[in-house]
Amino acid sequence: MASAPTLGGGPQKKHKVTIVGSGNWGSTIAKILAENTRANADLFEEEVQMWVFEEEVSIPKDSKYYDEAAGDKPQKLTEVINKHHENVKYLPGIALPSNIVANPDIRDAVKGSTILIFNLPHQFIGNVCKQINGHILPYARGISCIKGVNVTDDGVSLFSEWIGDGLGIYCGALSGANLAREIAAEKWSETTIAYDPPAMDYSRAPTPRTGSPNPTTGEIPEIQHTDARGRASKTKLTAVPSDYPPLDQDCFRTLFHRPYFHVQLVSDVAGVSLSGALKNVVALAAGFVDGRGWGDNAKAAIMRIGLMEMVKFGKEFFGETVQTATFTESSAGVADLITSCSGGRNFRCAKISVEKGISVQEVEKQELNGQKIQGTTTAEEVNSFLKARGLESEYPLFTAVNDILHGKRQVDEIPNLMSDS
Ligand SMILES: NC(=O)c1ccc[n+]([C@@H]2O[C@H](COP(=O)([O-])OP(=O)(O)OC[C@H]3O[C@@H](n4cnc5c(N)ncnc54)[C@H](O)[C@@H]3O)[C@@H](O)[C@H]2O)c1
Ligand SMILES: O=P(O)(O)OC[C@H](O)CO
Numbered sequence: 039m040a041s042a043p044t045l046g047g048g049p050q051k052k053h054k055v056t057i058v059g060s061g062n063w064g065s066t067i068a069k070i071l072a073e074n075t076r077a078n079a080d081l082f083e084e085e086v087q088m089w090v091f092e093e094e095v096s097i098p099k100d101s102k103y104y105d106e107a108a109g110d111k112p113q114k115l116t117e118v119i120n121k122h123h124e125n126v127k128y129l130p131g132i133a134l135p136s137n138i139v140a141n142p143d144i145r146d147a148v149k150g151s152t153i154l155i156f157n158l159p160h161q162f163i164g165n166v167c168k169q170i171n172g173h174i175l176p177y178a179r180g181i182s183c184i185k186g187v188n189v190t191d192d193g194v195s196l197f198s199e200w201i202g203d204g205l206g207i208y209c210g211a212l213s214g215a216n217l218a219r220e221i222a223a224e225k226w227s228e229t230t231i232a233y234d235p236p237a238m239d240y241s242r243a244p245t246p247r248t249g250s251p252n253p254t255t256g257e258i259p260e261i262q263h264t265d266a267r268g269r270a271s272k273t274k275l276t277a278v279p280s281d282y283p284p285l286d287q288d289c290f291r292t293l294f295h296r297p298y299f300h301v302q303l304v305s306d307v308a309g310v311s312l313s314g315a316l317k318n319v320v321a322l323a324a325g326f327v328d329g330r331g332w333g334d335n336a337k338a339a340i341m342r343i344g345l346m347e348m349v350k351f352g353k354e355f356f357g358e359t360v361q362t363a364t365f366t367e368s369s370a371g372v373a374d375l376i377t378s379c380s381g382g383r384n385f386r387c388a389k390i391s392v393e394k395g396i397s398v399q400e401v402e403k404q405e406l407n408g409q410k411i412q413g414t415t416t417a418e419e420v421n422s423f424l425k426a427r428g429l430e431s432e433y434p435l436f437t438a439v440n441d442i443l444h445g446k447r448q449v450d451e452i453p454n455l456m457s458d459s
Contacts, residue, residue, distance in 0.1 A: 051282045052080075055293070056087040056151040058166060059158030059183075060119075060140065062409050064088070065129040066218040067157050067183055072135035074293050081283050081292060084137050087151065090116045091162070092142035095127050116140040127408060132222040145173045152282060153293070154178050156201055156209070159410040160186030163197060167204050176276040179235060179285050180209035185314035186412050189419035194355055196311040198232075199266055203273050208235050208263065211307050212294070213314030214369035215377040224298040230370035231303050232310035233290050236263045236275055266307040268359040302369060308356040309364030313371045316351060316436075317378050318413035319420060320344030322398065323439050324379035325388025326449045340452075341379055343435045343459045345372060351420075351433065384413035392449055417443055434459055 055075055057068045068088045075082035094112035097103050103122050119125055119140035123133060141147040148154060148170050156163065163184060182198040189195075202209035214229030221227055265271040278285050287303040295301040304310065320340060327336040345365060352360040365371035379385055387401040394401070402411050421440035424430050430437045438455045441447035447455070 051279075052083045053153050053282060053285070053289070054083045054085075054087075054151040055153045055155065056089065056148050057155045057157055058089045058144070058148065058170075059156065060088050060090040060125060061128045061158060063183060063216070063218040064157040065125040065132070065134065066222040067155060068138050069129075069132065069134050069222060070296055070299055071155065071293060072138045073296060076135065076137055078292055081289065086135075086138050087147045088119075088138050088140050089144050089147040089166075090119065090140045090142055091158075092116055093127075097126070101126070114142070116142045129218070129222055144169050148174050148178075150175065152178050152278070152285070154180045154207075155183060156180060156197070157183040160184050160188070160197060160412060161410070161415060163201065167201060171205055174205060174207070176206065177278045178205075178207050179278065180205070180207055181212050181231065181233070181290065182209055182311070183212045185213060185318060186416050187312065187315040187419060189423045194420075194423050196266060196308060198307050198311050202265075203271075206273050206275070208273075208275055210234065210290070211311040211314070213310045213374060215373035216369075217377055217381055221299055224296075226298050226300070228300045228302065228369040228373065229294070230310050230364075230368045231287075231290055231294060231301055232305060232307040232364075232370075233287050233303060234266075234305040234307060235285060236277070266311070266359065267357050304361075304364065304368065306359070306361045306364045309352055309360045310368070310370040312352045312356065312360070313348060313365055313368070313374060315412070315416050316348040316420070317344070317375045318382075318384045318411070319417045319436055319439050320348070320375060321378040321382050321384040322388040322413040322417065322443070323435055323452070325385040325390075326392055326439075326442060327452060328385070329389040329392025330449050337379060339456070340435070341375055343456055345375060346459070347433050347435050348375075351436075383409065384411045387411055388413075398443060413439075414443060 055071055057064055068086060072086045075084050075086055093115050095115050095118060096110060096112050115127060123136050144166060152175060180201055182201055184197045186197060187194050188197055188200045198209045198211040210231060210233035212229060212231045216227055216229055263271040263275050283289060291301050291303055323340045324337045327340055349362055349365045383406060387398050390401045391398045398414055417440045420436050424433055434455050438447055438452055442449060
């Protein structure tokens, strides 16, 4: 484990960072983090591990990476990334810092990391967490960049909660008006990180921090924490040892903030996570009406109604800890809704599906080269949750999107279905 001297003379360990996922957004976030670990060598190990779901890619003859010796033979994506420092499949044309290591072995990628960034389409997270459970540091902390919700018979949960409870760690959430391709090109944007860790992770007094190992047993103490809904957490957290820099909001700001990527830190993990998930359903509706050629007024109506349903859903199912302002004032809320309804993949796929008269899933396959949209599954999951509670009519927009996706309603019915909203 790399360490640096401290004023007190004791070892000061550095945080090791792993990104779990390497798609369009995963690779963009990896770029940001690797730039910042390089710039902040006092806090972080420079090398950033990026777990890649291994697949083979063919390098076309006209590519600058075409290798005569290899010819048309498909090559492993991890090997291409590590050799050329570019994710040629999911983030083509963007140079990645050389301190990113693409790793196809998930357990090896997370080994010894104190900071785990979860960034992959939500349908894959369950399997990935199963593989790393028991193979991570007990005092690791996570940030979920996943835009989706987890719906089971028991109810709806956030991926931050689900990852945290499943792995026995604290996990916050990052979400914002963040079209990956613009951020990868270093065009200015904002994001919101919700991180509300146990006080023990950042209290500097008394010294040493209460997360220090017991001097007799060497054990690192467990701590009780409050979850995103304000309840006592099911998970007893292990305190971050005091020979690491505090894992506080400042630490995450340093890790994520770039001149082209401005970070706002808040404590409302539920509001940030829900905004990121539900706006994808609204973006599909915006794509449907745009595909019919109804113009900007119709799209604005969809955004207004969608925002109201997002707030209502948050308040109704996640209680008073959810802040309305997260939806109406943060980048994760209204700003993400606007960008997603303007140029997001969910919006674009829904628009093309109406224009061509084919399903959104078919457009996703044809247009996105392996990238995955999240709105279709989220619409279904939210609908099954609402239906089980007899609440579909209280969320006419969410319900209409699911019904259109399943061919039960037509786009032309949207105005009538929204008449009471
Ligand atoms: N792309 C964006 O502009 C953007 C921006 C903000 C947030 N997000 C969110 O970030 C999350 C990740 O999206 P993305 O854009 O990085 O992904 P993506 O759609 O670009 O890529 C798909 C990823 O899934 C991986 N994959 C395919 N099959 C898999 C399997 N069986 N198991 C595990 N992984 C598999 C692929 O390797 C690839 O990395 C999503 O929740 C998305 O909503 C995306
Ligand atoms: O391209 P989408 O629709 O997955 O949206 C991307 C981001 O979430 C926009 O902030």
